[in-house]
Amino acid sequence: MTPLEEDLKKALARVEPPDGFTERLAARMGAMPARKRPPVYWRWAAAAAAAAVLFSGVSYEHERQARGEAAKEKVLLAMRITSSKLQQAQHQIEEVEGH
Amino acid sequence: MLTAIPIRVTTDAFAEAVETHKAMVYSIGWHFLHDRQAAEEMAQEVFLQLHRNWGAIQSPEHLLFWLRRTATHRAIDAGRKRKAQAEVALEEADEPTMLERVHDTLLSSYLQRMVGTLPEKQRSAILLRYQEDMDVEEIAEVLEMNASTVKTHIARGLEFLRGKVSRRLRKI
Amino acid sequence: MKQPFLKLIMVGLSLSCLCAAEEFKIPGLDKMAARAKETVEVTLDQSMLQLASGFLSKDDPDEAKVKKLVAKLKGIYVRSFEFSKEGEYSASDVEIFRTQLKQPGWSRIVGVKSVDGENTEIYVLKSGEQLGGLVVLAAEPKEFTFVHIDGPINPEDLSELSGHMGIPEIVKRKPKTEKKEE
Secondary structure, eight states, X not given: OOHHHHHHHHHTOOOOOOTTHHHHHHHHHXXXXXXXXXXXXXXXXXXXXXHTOTTSHHHHHHHHHHHHHHHHHHHXXXXXXXXXXXXXXXXXXXXXXXX | OOOOOOOOOOHHHHHHHHHHHHHHHHHHHHHHHOOHHHHHXXXXXXXXXXXXXXXXXXXXXXXXXXXXXXXXXHXXXXXXXXXXXXXXXXXXXXXXXXHHHXXXXXXXXXXXXXXXXXOHHHHHHHXXXXXXXXXXXXXXXXXXXOHHHHHHHHHHHHHHHHHHHHHXXXXX | OOSOHHHHHHHHHHSOOOOOOOOOOOTTHHHHHHHOSEEEEEEEEHHHHHHHHHHSXXXXXXXXXXXXXXXXXXXXXXXEEEOSSTTSSOHHHXXXXXXXXXXXXXXXXXXXXXXXXXXXXXXXXXXXXXXEEEEEEEEETTEEEEEEEEEEEXXXXXXXXXXXXXXXXXXXXXXXXXXXXX
């Protein structure tokens, strides 16, 4: 790294937001729902951490793979739900029409 | 019957995400916009958007990627809205005053201002490279451009900054 | 209503209004979620849909159809709440969703109430020759579902999905009389 790049890293170091940032954010959001059970993805994260591949180039691709597969499953779920509700509407129409 | 997937926004998980990443998100806004109020507003909007989209987050790594990408794009949007003000700042930054030369001995402060005058794509690439320590491929994914374009932006940004720094040293 | 709902969707398409679709902002969702026994929440923006599309198989017929369907979409948003008993959500909770659908370009093309308390509404966003978006509100005594598909979509695409993925096939019925006008 050149001296300029080193200087840039120092110049662009992260800074904390002004005091009260979290409180102001919470005020904008209002009350959050009470916790009932831990989010599913933290369990996935625990499993990934146990594998200890977080800092390798291979892990980046695995993470992308996992994200893609999960997104695919969500798309399929959404399509199933939508089709189900459209079908429900059609059945209701048929009931009303006396078919 | 619907299959229930218990992906929910919980106070603990979301609050932890805010505490862990607020400095990163705010810093992208601050270094991009050089306006504390605008940076905070941008950062708050990012976390509000995260709250709405929490169900799409798959892992801590995905969360980090999502926040970096969203913060960068929102900073770019905010920067465009402030373009008129940025043009004034460009003039001021280009010709440091005597007071700045005398009192502004911290190169960091000068570099921060100079980064703030870069074109938005160069600015984004430089921020993600040197604030977030991301490699070119990671930056390409966040900025949705190819890696060679990212390299070009970083190279041009560094060339501009190198020129500014050397001119500043000649003036002192 | 005397025509199959697919025909109603086509009627909706014939009205011309070019309007941009945006993600709905639904206040009070968290309150509904807090009362629910189970929640299904799907939020997929354009980048996530593109990512998912790359993982949908061309070789699997169902996934290939979905892949084609989502190719131009901007987002898919599902919120489904299942409650432990009746009365856990109110008409005013549902009205919040309807208020969002009063934005320009949105039209309700199906509104059906059945005697056992199942109410289903379908809204479309008109965008030239295609739908620019689709919303389904399905309210049952112990379940409420909101689906928003944002982007160009053909109703036939959704109908084609039935019969697979464990969903019984939608039977397309021809009207008993020739071309009834709405």
